[in-house]
Amino acid sequence: MRALLESTRSALATEVRGVDQSDLTWRRRLWLYRHGFLSSKDAVWDLTPGTVAQYLSDVEYRRIRGIDDPYTEALANKLLFHLLVSPTHDHLLPDIYGVVMDGTFVDVPGIPEAGSFEQFLGRLxxxxxxxxxIQAARGDEIQRIDRLDGQLRLDGRPIERTALSETLIEGRDRLLTEHVNQAEYAARIAPDSTNTIRLLTMTDPETGEPFVARAVHRFGTPSSGHIDNWEAGGLSAEIDLDTGTLSRAVANPHSDTVVEGWNDSYPETGTQIADCTVPGWDRISASVRELAGAYGRLWPHVGWDVVVRDDAGSITVLEGDPQSADPDIQAHGPLLVDDRVRRFYRHHGVLSSERRGLA
Known part of the structure; x- marks a missing residue:
């Protein structure tokens, strides 16, 4: 009941913001509500009487997190995720430089040299x-720390040693990790951000085999800063699952961004996005499917965020997201046109029987 109330409150808050951001008629809004959609999706998805049943609705989306229960917490918590996955797939994970809990650096079994601010500075x-x-989503409070000519910097701004220490131990528990260097193709498109691929995997309930339902490549913009989050103003391009070729990239119409609409190329650099092919795509896809298969009993539904490190398809998996069918996933087309996806969500009780004639 508590989770339901939280979900309802979140949906209402989102809808209130959506009312302010669009000029839809109330007739159109009521039509969207009747089919389970918030009004904000109308500007992003192609919702018509003929297509609406092919989209995973907002009501259904809020049921997705339950698919990975009771192990959702271990997926959402970045430290637990690392500790669970590192024994088998440490080669796919970023190095951890420090762990801050309850306002202090701590030693964590299985994570060497992470117990002090001095050790962190040594790695830096x-x-x-x-x-x-440690527990957050959608790029919240992610900060970049580096040292230039001996000067410590936080998100590109100079910061003194004491101030950095105080910043890191204040607020929520934190994980300090390596900054993963991305492949040349991604840096060429958007050099000022770490540009990730989100691969949405599902474990087929009949065969037990994982499959990639959809993949999108996200790119940061001046609005999103050094992160590529779509809701923060980043761009999203769909990846052809067979070839690794990118589509045009779309901006979130409800984000505060300087980039709008669909883009064939990256506005700042002019580098082509559409028709660019992710190098080593077959290896990338295979690596993620293998990882999803290894943990499919714990997490049958995951959005894996990966950074491509080189042209050979080496990757680093930054995290797995249980609430992973984000709005930009369906900005490139409805998920339920794929029969495997539809069967998966139906098996896990996500689909609303009343709107799909399943009752």
């Missing part, structure tokens, strides 16, 4: 680092 001497809350 060689390469930049990323600080992020």
């Amino acid at each position: 001497a060689d390469a930049p680092a990323i600080a992020k809350p």
Whole structure:
């Protein structure tokens, strides 16, 4: 009941913002509500009487998190995720430089050299680092830390040693990790952000085999800063699952961004996005499917966020997201046109029987 109330409150808050951001008629809004959609989706998805049943609705989306229960928490918590996955797939995970809990650096079994601010600074001497809350999503409070000509910097701004220490131990528990260097193709398109691929995997309930339902490549913009989050103003391009070729990239019409609409190329650099092919795509897809298969009993539904490190298809998996069918996933087309996806969500009780004639 508590989860239901939280979900309802979140949906209402989102809808209130959506009312302010669009000029839909109330007739159109009521039609969307009747089919389970918030009004904000009308500007993003192609919702018509003929297509509406092919989209996973907002009501259904809020049931997705339950698919990975009772192990959702271990997926959502970045420290638990690392501790669970590292024994088998440490080669796919970023190095951890520090763990901050309850306002202090702590030693964690299985994570060497992560127990003090001094140790963290020692690792920082060689390469930049990323600080992020242990339990957060959508790029919240992610910070980049580096050292330039001996000067410590936080998100590109100079910061004194004491101030950095105080910043890291204040607020939520944090994980400090290596800053993953991305492949040349991604840096060429958007050089000022770490540009990730979200691969949405599902474990087929009949065969037990994982499959990639959809993949999108996200790129940061001046609005989103050093992160590529779509809701923060980043761009999203669909990846052809057979070839690794990118589509045009779309901006979130409800984000505060300087980039709008559909883009064949990246506005700042002019580099082509549409028809660019992710190098090593077959290896990338296979690596993620293997990982999803290894943990499919715990997490049958995951959005894996990966950084491509080189042209050979080497990757680093930054995290797995249980609430992973984000709005930009369906900005490129409805998920339920794929029969495997529809069967998966039906098996897990996500689909609303009343709107799909299943009752």
